[in-house]
Amino acid sequence: MIGAEDSPGTGTDDSQPADGGEPPSERFEDVDWASIDADGGGRSPLRLAALVAAGSYGLAVASDRLVAGGDPTIDVAFGGVAFVWDATAVDWLFVATLSVLVFALVPLARNRRLVAYYWRRFRRHRPAVLSLAYLLVIFLLGTVGTLFLDPPALDVAAAYQPPVFLSVDASIPTECVGPVVEGRCQGTWRYPLGTTADGKGLLALAIFGMRVSMQVGLIATLISITIATAVGATAAYAGGWIDEALMRYVDIQQTFPTFFLFLFLAYLYGGSLFVLIVIFGVTGWGGIARIVRSEALQRSEETYVAAARSAGASGPFVVWRHVVPNVSNSIVTAATLNIPVLILSEAALSFIGLGNVTLPSWGQTIAAGRGDLATAWWVSTVPGLFLFATILAFNFLGDALRDALDPRQEVGR
Amino acid sequence: MGLKWYTARRVAWAGVAAFVILTVTFVLLDYAPDPELARIQFRAAATGADAETAAEAYAERRGLTGPLWERYLEYLGNLATGDWGWSDTRSQPVLTAILTALPYSLMYTVPAVALSTVLGIAIGLYSAFNQYTTTDYAATFVAFFGVSIPNFWFGIVLLLLFAVQLGWVPVLFDAELARTRPLSLANARQLVLPVFVLGTSAIASTMRYARAEALEYVRAAFVKAARAKGASEWRILTRHVLRPTLVPLSTILVGDLLGIILSASYLVEVVFGIPGLGRLSLEAIRRQDTALVLGTTLVPVLVAVLGNLLQDLAYALLDPRIDYGDR
Numbered sequence: 001m002i003g004a005e006d007s008p009g010t011g012t013d014d015s016q017p018a019d020g021g022e023p024p025s026e027r028f029e030d031v032d033w034a035s036i037d038a039d040g041g042g043r044s045p046l047r048l049a050a051l052v053a054a055g056s057y058g059l060a061v062a063s064d065r066l067v068a069g070g071d072p073t074i075d076v077a078f079g080g081v082a083f084v085w086d087a088t089a090v091d092w093l094f095v096a097t098l099s100v101l102v103f104a105l106v107p108l109a110r111n112r113r114l115v116a117y118y119w120r121r122f123r124r125h126r127p128a129v130l131s132l133a134y135l136l137v138i139f140l141l142g143t144v145g146t147l148f149l150d151p152p153a154l155d156v157a158a159a160y161q162p163p164v165f166l167s168v169d170a171s172i173p174t175e176c177v178g179p180v181v182e183g184r185c186q187g188t189w190r191y192p193l194g195t196t197a198d199g200k201g202l203l204a205l206a207i208f209g210m211r212v213s214m215q216v217g218l219i220a221t222l223i224s225i226t227i228a229t230a231v232g233a234t235a236a237y238a239g240g241w242i243d244e245a246l247m248r249y250v251d252i253q254q255t256f257p258t259f260f261l262f263l264f265l266a267y268l269y270g271g272s273l274f275v276l277i278v279i280f281g282v283t284g285w286g287g288i289a290r291i292v293r294s295e296a297l298q299r300s301e302e303t304y305v306a307a308a309r310s311a312g313a314s315g316p317f318v319v320w321r322h323v324v325p326n327v328s329n330s331i332v333t334a335a336t337l338n339i340p341v342l343i344l345s346e347a348a349l350s351f352i353g354l355g356n357v358t359l360p361s362w363g364q365t366i367a368a369g370r371g372d373l374a375t376a377w378w379v380s381t382v383p384g385l386f387l388f389a390t391i392l393a394f395n396f397l398g399d400a401l402r403d404a405l406d407p408r409q410e411v412g413r
Numbered sequence: 414m415g416l417k418w419y420t421a422r423r424v425a426w427a428g429v430a431a432f433v434i435l436t437v438t439f440v441l442l443d444y445a446p447d448p449e450l451a452r453i454q455f456r457a458a459a460t461g462a463d464a465e466t467a468a469e470a471y472a473e474r475r476g477l478t479g480p481l482w483e484r485y486l487e488y489l490g491n492l493a494t495g496d497w498g499w500s501d502t503r504s505q506p507v508l509t510a511i512l513t514a515l516p517y518s519l520m521y522t523v524p525a526v527a528l529s530t531v532l533g534i535a536i537g538l539y540s541a542f543n544q545y546t547t548t549d550y551a552a553t554f555v556a557f558f559g560v561s562i563p564n565f566w567f568g569i570v571l572l573l574l575f576a577v578q579l580g581w582v583p584v585l586f587d588a589e590l591a592r593t594r595p596l597s598l599a600n601a602r603q604l605v606l607p608v609f610v611l612g613t614s615a616i617a618s619t620m621r622y623a624r625a626e627a628l629e630y631v632r633a634a635f636v637k638a639a640r641a642k643g644a645s646e647w648r649i650l651t652r653h654v655l656r657p658t659l660v661p662l663s664t665i666l667v668g669d670l671l672g673i674i675l676s677a678s679y680l681v682e683v684v685f686g687i688p689g690l691g692r693l694s695l696e697a698i699r700r701q702d703t704a705l706v707l708g709t710t711l712v713p714v715l716v717a718v719l720g721n722l723l724q725d726l727a728y729a730l731l732d733p734r735i736d737y738g739d740r
Contacts, residue, residue, distance in 0.1 A: 251426075251430065252430050252433050252434060255430050255434065255714070255717055255718055255721055256434060256714055256717070257671075257672050257675050257676060257713050257714065257717050258672070258676070259672075259675070259676030259679065260675070260676065260710050260713050260714060263679075263694075263698075263710065264438075264441070264706070264710045265441070267698050267706055268441055268442070268445035268446075269445060269446075340561065344563055347563060348563070348564075348565060348676075348680055351565050351680065351683075352680070352683055352695055352698070353699065354698065366565070366566055366569065370569060370684075373569065373572065373573050373577055374577050377573050377577075380566070380569050380570075380573075381569075381570060381573070384563065384566035384569070384570065387563050387566065388561060388562050388563060388566065391561040391562075391563070392557060392558070392561035392562075395557055395560060395561050396557065399557075
């Protein structure tokens, strides 16, 4: 009611519409809060879209599991390009994770001014901007690119091809695909990054490895931050013995060195990608929960929380509506820094052979090339470079996000 | 709350934590599928014998019969008395296997920890005194590099470069040499790369913490006062900044370094072929020797429990301002 200043001379009758549709609501007491609340809750288009997405997702999963069974989920051919995708459990989780990400980003994208503000702060970190670009490329190649590429296939004849522009002694590859110049096999554009001992192209392997890494990093982190936020916010808001019990549990979980926890569980329950992701997600949230708790404790002291409570808001409502959104900055930062740890853990477990051996994970490829260091150095080096660059990029990104999103932490930096 | 009461509570909590972890491990072990049992059942079925009888005989042999709580008590008792089980693949007690492997692990982790701590604190302090200079940025980059580079891959690349291409260090670790002449030059040469790889990952966090902690004091009033009094920069550095920095740092070091060293050394050993704890554990995993896997996992866990305890006690001793009620 911005323009409606109270001027004693004018009666409210003048401003009333002739057809008498809506009563004037110019004074604070006249505002019909119930109807405003009803408009704001329940039926917003975003919520509707989220419901529709969740519903169709549920249907799609059900149809894949019950109807399609062992058949590919999608099998269409347009213009000679066949598009076959047999979604696994991990794929479905990944789709769910990406949809949650999209719906989490919509409210932010609507707020142009906020986005511009964050972007200005973020832009100051040149390495982080580069990292973001690199990660977007990796992400798109890994998710969209792998749908259209053929998975790397066994081809013994093409084993040990060197990367393009490089050459090795012609005795090393089984059969040189490219030209042999002065007894040295030249790399070709058919395998730009060379091939492994099985003749699989390293570029294709690296791209499929991107998908594995992104799936591990994003899905497990989403599981982690969901649990961590619930636990941290509950502990901070409830206090008392609930806080004590929850945080003591986190203490114990944190004491177990993460890597050995993953190692032990992967050994006991098998190392399929799905199990690995669940292990990472369900056991790796302790640190984030602590951050959420300490942040939420500070937010709970704020006056808006007291105001909401005195207005009669219930505990869970206050946590969900006021505390969690106000600690989301810390959650985003912690999540970004959690992703590289998980990607590295997955690579390490694959490297020592605890992962799924058939999966084109980067760690797997590095391990495969270890025996050929003297002859085919590129097999281990190439996927390792991608792994290193991805982890570095996530660390740069997380550091810059902390600066951009969290003005409270500027002291001492 | 006084220091004594705090110490007592903290020690008791470490005991509880260790107990809970052991219990959880027991439950996990109990519910996990047993590859050995499956193999025995398969073999029995293949030869026409009754799979059930074979499974029962196996359980009898392993002491897996009886009610759950009885086995649980036995498990706890065995662990407490140092009977950590029998390694089938190595035909020796698990504890013996661990004790044999331990010196090889210590041989490179101790120098790596010492080097990374001294260098990390030195570089961190230098960065704090020269904030936002090129050197500071370089140090920050080195820290990011150390945190981000996958240890096992870094080890492979260094092996490729210095062992395969240049031939400066041996490709294969000679365990016999390390055992008979641990202080020889030849042994030092083969340990250089593992120490370096482990050091890079450990130095990064030390450096960042040292820089952040020292920054709190670089502009403190007492440092300004010392400078106004005419104290030399070196004296300010060692007397006024380093000392308060060391207090939080010493505690961070225990907990944080431990985690890094424990997990990093695992992969470093695999890459360099050092027959330490990591290799022992990996061999146990590959050959599905569950008793040995459990033993080699419990060692780092118990070390971590102890490390956390020492960290908290060190903090309470070194910093009298600590609030004992806080966690």
